[in-house]
Amino acid sequence: MIFVIDDDEIMAECIANAAGDAKVFSNAIEAMNEIVKGNIPKLIFLDILLDGPDGFTFLNEMISYDDTAKIPVVIVTSLDLSDKDLSVYGVVKVLSKDDMTPKDIRALVKYYAK
Amino acid sequence: MDVEVDGILVAAHELKAPLAVLRQLALSFEGVGAKDERIRDEMVSVSERAIRQVNDLTKVRRLEDGLFVMEPVAVRPICDDVTRELMHLFKYNKRDLSIKYSNRSQLVIANRELLHGVIYNFLLNAMHYSGAETRSELMVKDKNDRVRVVVRDFGPELPTDVWREMNRGFVEKPTSIAMRPGSSGLGLFIASKFSHYMNAEVGAIRHRDGTSFYVDLMKSKQASLF
Numbered sequence: 001m002i003f004v005i006d007d008d009e010i011m012a013e014c015i016a017n018a019a020g021d022a023k024v025f026s027n028a029i030e031a032m033n034e035i036v037k038g039n040i041p042k043l044i045f046l047d048i049l050l051d052g053p054d055g056f057t058f059l060n061e062m063i064s065y066d067d068t069a070k071i072p073v074v075i076v077t078s079l080d081l082s083d084k085d086l087s088v089y090g091v092v093k094v095l096s097k098d099d100m101t102p103k104d105i106r107a108l109v110k111y112y113a114k
Numbered sequence: 115m116d117v118e119v120d121g122i123l124v125a126a127h128e129l130k131a132p133l134a135v136l137r138q139l140a141l142s143f144e145g146v147g148a149k150d151e152r153i154r155d156e157m158v159s160v161s162e163r164a165i166r167q168v169n170d171l172t173k174v175r176r177l178e179d180g181l182f183v184m185e186p187v188a189v190r191p192i193c194d195d196v197t198r199e200l201m202h203l204f205k206y207n208k209r210d211l212s213i214k215y216s217n218r219s220q221l222v223i224a225n226r227e228l229l230h231g232v233i234y235n236f237l238l239n240a241m242h243y244s245g246a247e248t249r250s251e252l253m254v255k256d257k258n259d260r261v262r263v264v265v266r267d268f269g270p271e272l273p274t275d276v277w278r279e280m281n282r283g284f285v286e287k288p289t290s291i292a293m294r295p296g297s298s299g300l301g302l303f304i305a306s307k308f309s310h311y312m313n314a315e316v317g318a319i320r321h322r323d324g325t326s327f328y329v330d331l332m333k334s335k336q337a338s339l340f
Contacts (some may be wrong), residue, residue, distance in 0.1 A: 014138035
């Protein structure tokens, strides 16, 4: 299972379609609740600017628990984070909404979630 | 302490989000026929150009923060990147683009991102103003202690007021060049702002059959090491 967390419904759908077996959440709390139920994703596509708690709050939550600390996270954002090292949060890749393609998403799914 | 919200930056982010969605929607049409593929590619290309313009406007707004580092950069690879990015657009619009490099000095003092933006906007401007089935030219040459990047189009003559502003080195605000869509002069405004930040000189030369826009960039002293 792959999680897509983005408050833009259409963008989330586009990412989920490219990713394949994906579940979409419009905010971080919904996604955390799903994890608490025991549904641990293999990979997460995460937007940063979300309604409610933002992506960084979600990442902090994730790395604080042993069952989620190692889940690879792909940031999908329109912010420029190119000069930030986010590996401490388990971030394996930052995709820019400006130029990412379905191929990029499929490649990441193939590498981290198959 | 209250943090002042920059309306332009907020608006830019608001504009970018739907453009990025449109682009993703277009890209999600995979495995379509050749005719639809052409339409899809055009949708992607139009969204990408609009996203770039919004990004450039955001950068203009942030120039005064001084976040753009000036360093020695090789000018030809940047020209190559821009032409690679825009070549399909020229082809799609039945325009030709020729490239001529004659500069001996390879390195200039600039910011890579901003220089890319200047050349991109000059070329987009040239593509827009060149007539159908005509070519535009991108040239890089030495000019005393500077390297000049020139983009020549074969379109209508540049109005004298815009020419004067360009040669003053600073376009104060976007000035419409012609009464048609995409003629707001925004590209030239962005290019002049970026150039000004880089201490580069912009200017325009009017020809009877078009215009040459140029930016003169300081050569890097590091060039002498090669």
